[in-house]
Amino acid sequence: MEYIDLKECILADNAGVADQVRELARSKGFFLWNIMSSPGAGKTTFILSAIERLSKEFKIGVIEGDIESTVDAEKMQRCGVPTVQLRTGGDCHLDAPMIMKALERLPLEELDIVIIENIGNLVCPAEFDLGADLPSMLLSVPEGDDKALKYPLMFSVCKALVVTKIDCAQLFDFNFEALALNTRRLNPDLKIFKVSAKEGAGMDEFCQYLSNEVKEKIKRG
């Protein structure tokens, strides 16, 4: 009997293209930042707030992943950043070949940072390496502090975790220590930030971290 593990084949193909994306980002000198989360964790609001701060220092482009609709990409366009909309038409994650296609449509020579807003999903996006310098995730306070127990792969593959909507932490009895404890077991190096993109709290600290990461990459060349 021949046994073909289709998932393994798909992930192996994806890994090859992710390496090409990494090489492209190195040669063109841009920093690729992948942002994952559940639906409604506040990715778009967070990205708009980050762009407002980071664009004083860097030129930014955006890749918007959506199953359907272009509402988020339209918001990005309105704030003046070059934006590519990827419509998966059913697929629940972005993969490296999709990112390669999107990068071809962006003015890479001019850009310092390319932000990927992934599909709202804590499962499959974690399996697909996109070649990003910074794989990251948002977790919103209303989702609860126990999500690392339930979606361990996502919390394992990210370098940064941004807890969003902290302005309503009291209302939801969110336990930051429990979150830190649960994530530390999976990923001891994970950097954890707390923000309210709506009110601005914590955004400067996060953007300072990101700015340092981008500059370090530029220095390494």
Next chain:
Amino acid sequence: MEYIDLKECILADNAGVADQVRELARSKGFFLWNIMSSPGAGKTTFILSAIERLSKEFKIGVIEGDIESTVDAEKMQRCGVPTVQLRTGGDCHLDAPMIMKALERLPLEELDIVIIENIGNLVCPAEFDLGADLPSMLLSVPEGDDKALKYPLMFSVCKALVVTKIDCAQLFDFNFEALALNTRRLNPDLKIFKVSAKEGAGMDEFCQYLSNEVKEKIKRG
């Protein structure tokens, strides 16, 4: 060239087993209720609150779907209902064969309602018919009122939509009219409920609806 649409094959196989689940539910006389949502929308809290009310009238069993962890199933056990934990070990949705396996472990002769707590994901679970009498979804207020635009299949396949965490609607500027408008286009028959499982608001109305659905099924035989 041979062309095999793997997705189509998987969904066709699933549909066959979903029909077997439906026939089993008819012959044993139980009502199968599938609950889907994003991670952290409040499925477990909502189910515990519903069981508290419905168990005065019905015998209830629960199938808990999780990628990892048994924290939710333990909560169900503690409230005294027969519970089966399905651990997918990576898969981002439940399918009909998994439900068939779980049903074999439940005392079906004694049960009136079997509740399925699906994996937290607004994408893939919508594609898999589980043979449920009531496919339903929760949408929590903090996720926002625009989710039907982004995850249209989920809002199309459900018969009931329960908006949860309404106690914090003011804080998040949640527009119920926008939600109703967006869902009506996709699914004009969708029943929409508003609840706060934590505070109890709206739970009696929802449970009255569910009780009627169960009794109608029993009457039909």
